[in-house]
Amino acid sequence: MASARANARRLGNDTEFRIAKTLGGTIWAGQDGDVEARGYRVECKYRSNLNSAELGDWHNQIGGYEKSNPGKEFVLAYTAGKKFQNAQIWISMKVEEFIRLTNLDKEQKLIDAFKAEKAGEFDHARQIIEQLAISMAREMVAHGDVSLGEPSTLDTVVPTD
Numbered sequence: 001m002a003s004a005r006a007n008a009r010r011l012g013n014d015t016e017f018r019i020a021k022t023l024g025g026t027i028w029a030g031q032d033g034d035v036e037a038r039g040y041r042v043e044c045k046y047r048s049n050l051n052s053a054e055l056g057d058w059h060n061q062i063g064g065y066e067k068s069n070p071g072k073e074f075v076l077a078y079t080a081g082k083k084f085q086n087a088q089i090w091i092s093m094k095v096e097e098f099i100r101l102t103n104l105d106k107e108q109k110l111i112d113a114f115k116a117e118k119a120g121e122f123d124h125a126r127q128i129i130e131q132l133a134i135s136m137a138r139e140m141v142a143h144g145d146v147s148l149g150e151p152s153t154l155d156t157v158v159p160t161d
Contacts, residue, residue: 011046012044012046014046015044015045015046015079016029016034016035016044018079018089019034019035019037019042019044019077019079019089020035020037022089023035023037023038023042023077024037024038025037025038025042028041032065032068032069032074033065033074035077039073040073040074040075041065041069041072041073041074041075042074042075042076042077042091043058043061043062043065043074043075043076043077044077044078045058045076045077045078045079046078046079046080046087047078047080048080048081048082049080050078050080055078055092058076058078058092059076059092062074062075062076073093073097075091075092075093075097076091076092076093077089077090077091077092078090078092106132106135106136109128109131109132110129110132112128113125113128113129113132116128
């Protein structure tokens with residue numbers, strides 16, 4: 001019968017393999033972070049019962065890795081649950097990185113709309129732009145960037161001569 005330590009090591013290795021496969025990455029054994037994938041170094045963790053103190057410790061571990069490896073982006077991938085193979089994988093990253101990625105997504109949508117318009121796919125281009133405009137308007141309202149009910153500079157018509 002395997003010891004608890006050997007079983008934990010096996011589950012840790014299985015987690016690294018599963019996350020590397022899911023992200024299309026490579027296991028980076030013996031280094032800061034367990035997997036190299038998509039421009040990130042990924043620290044992989046598995047627990048059958050996850051608690052918030054461990055999550056905080058893991059984020060501190062990532063912070064230490066970032067200090068030791070300037071210029072390298074680290075994220076935390078973790079999964080928890082009794083059924084290892086079916087457990088959901090979660091990715092945790094700094095909010096600044098999340099914002100950067102969502103801004104890239106918006107830029108890509110604009111590029112897709114431009115390409116669709118150039119290809120004569122006007123309905124598709126319009127659909128992309130409408131979805132992006134709605135998303136951006138919701139964000140502006142949620143963050144207080146626009147006051148509803150009061151005229152904005154967009155409502156002001158400047159006469160031209």
